[in-house]
Amino acid sequence: METEGCFGCGGEFPKVEGPVHEYMASCPGCWAAFGEVLAREYSDETYFEVHRLSVDAYAVQHPGLPSRQTIQSIGVHLIRLCLFLERDLTPERANDAMLKAGTNKSTFIWLEPPESLGEITVVEVANTVNSDEHKIVVKEWARGAWEAWSPHHQQVKAWMVEAGLD
Numbered sequence: 001m002e003t004e005g006c007f008g009c010g011g012e013f014p015k016v017e018g019p020v021h022e023y024m025a026s027c028p029g030c031w032a033a034f035g036e037v038l039a040r041e042y043s044d045e046t047y048f049e050v051h052r053l054s055v056d057a058y059a060v061q062h063p064g065l066p067s068r069q070t071i072q073s074i075g076v077h078l079i080r081l082c083l084f085l086e087r088d089l090t091p092e093r094a095n096d097a098m099l100k101a102g103t104n105k106s107t108f109i110w111l112e113p114p115e116s117l118g119e120i121t122v123v124e125v126a127n128t129v130n131s132d133e134h135k136i137v138v139k140e141w142a143r144g145a146w147e148a149w150s151p152h153h154q155q156v157k158a159w160m161v162e163a164g165l166d
Contacts, residue, residue, distance in 0.1 A: 006030035008062035011121030023069050024062035033126040034058050046131040052091050053142040054125065056081045060145050061117040066110045075108035076101060078156045081146040083165075101163035108159060111152040118144035 002015040006027045013029025020031045037058075041051040059077040064070040079101045083094040120141040128134040149156070160166065 004029065006062075006121070008064075009058075009117055009121040011123040013123060021062070023064045023067065023073065024059060025064040026062045030062075030122060033122045037122055037125050040134070044131065047134055049091065050135050050138040050142075052080065052095060053084060053138050054122075056084075057118075057138070057142040057145040058122055060149060061121065063113045063117075071108050071110050072102075072105040074111060075105055075156070075159060078111075078146070078149055078152070079160055079165075081142060082153070082156055082160065085143055085146050097160075097165050101160055101165055104159065104163050107162065109155075111149070111155060114148045114151060116148055118148040120144050 003012045004015040004027050005012055006029070008024065008026040009030060011030060011033075013027055013033060015027075016029050016032060018028035018032055020026055020028055026034075034054075037054055038051075041047040041054060056077040059073055060081065063074050076098050080094050080098040083089045083097050084091075087094075089097065118141065120137065122141075125134065125137050125141055128137050
């Protein structure tokens with residue numbers, strides 16, 4: 001089967017025709033793989049504990065083009081990654097804090113995406129064989145995606161302070 005590289009995350013996916021997200025830039029095969037990961041996480045509660053990390057990692061690896069919607073999306077997903085990975089918040093507390101930070105998202109600015117968005121992509125998650133492996137790979141994926149954006153960590157943390165999350 002012919003493959004193609006995703007112009008968002010850089011992963012290799014089967015070359016297929018199909019839908020893509022409205023503003024998270026990816027090839028159709030990458031978007032389909034993410035759909036498979038989401039279906040797995042929603043259909044079995046043993047996978048769900050890392051669901052928000054999956055969403056955040058995918059979002060920040062597919063930043064799209066500068067627009068108000070993409071700027072705000074990248075901002076809130078980077079904030080939640082920071083809350084999970086640097087402050088060890090539970091998924092519920094990190095989500096609540098992200099929603100609070102989102103009230104200031106109109107002040108977010110475009111962050112130039114890094115050259116590399118992380119070595120692990122959704123393809124590695126889609127290829128896992130059980131929930132334990134899935135959770136380990138999602139956590140590595142999220143950490144790699146967060147670290148890839150390290151040139152902008154100071155700005156992300158400033159948005160958190162502005163939202164009262166210091």
